[in-house]
Amino acid sequence: QSALTQPASVSGSPGQSITISCTGTNSDVGSYNLVSWYQHLPGKAPKVMIYEVNKRPSGVSNRFSGSKSGNTASLTISGLQAEDEGDYFCCSYAGTPTFEVFGTGTKVTVL
Amino acid sequence: QITLKESAPTLVKPTQTLTLTCSLSGFSVSTSGVGVGWIRQPPGKALEWLALIFWNDDKRFSPSLENRLAITRDTSKNQVVLTMTNMDPVDTATYYCAHRLAEDAYYFGYWGQGTLVTVSS
Numbered sequence: 001q002s003a004l005t006q007p008a009s010v011s012g013s014p015g016q017s018i019t020i021s022c023t024g025t026n027s028d029v030g031s032y033n034l035v036s037w038y039q040h041l042p043g044k045a046p047k048v049m050i051y052e053v054n055k056r057p058s059g060v061s062n063r064f065s066g067s068k069s070g071n072t073a074s075l076t077i078s079g080l081q082a083e084d085e086g087d088y089f090c091c092s093y094a095g096t097p098t099f100e101v102f103g104t105g106t107k108v109t110v111l
Numbered sequence: 112q113i114t115l116k117e118s119a120p121t122l123v124k125p126t127q128t129l130t131l132t133c134s135l136s137g138f139s140v141s142t143s144g145v146g147v148g149w150i151r152q153p154p155g156k157a158l159e160w161l162a163l164i165f166w167n168d169d170k171r172f173s174p175s176l177e178n179r180l181a182i183t184r185d186t187s188k189n190q191v192v193l194t195m196t197n198m199d200p201v202d203t204a205t206y207y208c209a210h211r212l213a214e215d216a217y218y219f220g221y222w223g224q225g226t227l228v229t230v231s232s
Binding site for chain 2: 097
C-alpha cells in the first residue's frame with residue numbers, strides 16, 4: 001500500500017485561503033469517508049484537525065475545513081495565520097489488510 | 112485529561128529488537144472501544160502507520176512490517192508495548208503512540224510527544 005499523495009509544499013499570505021490535496025485510490029480515499037487530517041508543528045505532537053472527511057473536533061478553528069471528491073480529499077485553511085505554518089498529513093482508512101495509510105505530507109508556509 | 116508518553120532506548124544496534132512503551136494517563140487501555148496505535152516518522156519524511164491494539168486485544172498491523180512487529184497491552188500498568196525485531200538504520204525515526212476513542216473512530220485524537228530512536232552500530 002503506497003502513501004497517499006500530497007503536494008510537498010503550499011504557501012499563502014496571511015488572510016488568504018489555501019487548499020491541500022490528498023490523492024489516493026479507489027481502495028482507500030475513494031471507498032471510505034474516513035479521511036483525517038493532522039497538523040504537525042515543530043516540536044509538538046501531531047493534532048487532528050479534521051476527521052471523517054469534514055468533521056472538526058471540538059476546539060479546532062472553523063478556519064479548517066475538509067472535503068472529498070472521488071479519490072482526492074482536500075483540506076482548506078481559510079484566513080491563513082502565521083500560527084498555521086507547519087506540516088499537514090492526511091490519513092485514510094484502507095480496509096484490510098492495510099487498515100490505514102498516511103499521506104506524504106505538505107509543508108505549509110505563511111509568506 | 113488524556114496523555115500518552117513514549118519511552119524507548121535512544122540508540123539501538125542493527126539486528127537488535129526495539130521495545131517501545133506507551134504509558135497512558137486519563138484513560139484505561141481496557142475501556143470499551145479504546146485503541147492505542149503506533150506511528151513513526153523518519154527524519155524529514157512522512158508519518159508511517161505501524162500498528163494498533165484495541166481494548167479487547169484486537170490488533171492491526173502495517174502489512175509491510177507485520178512480520179517484524181508485535182503489540183501488547185499491560186492492563187496492570189496501563190501501558191501498550193510495541194516490539195520491532197531486526198532493526199535497521201532505515202528504522203531510525205521518531206516513534207509516536209496515539210489514542211483512538213472507539214473502534215469506529217478512524218482517527219487518533221491524542222498523541223504522545225514522540226521518542227527518537229536511532230539505529231546505528
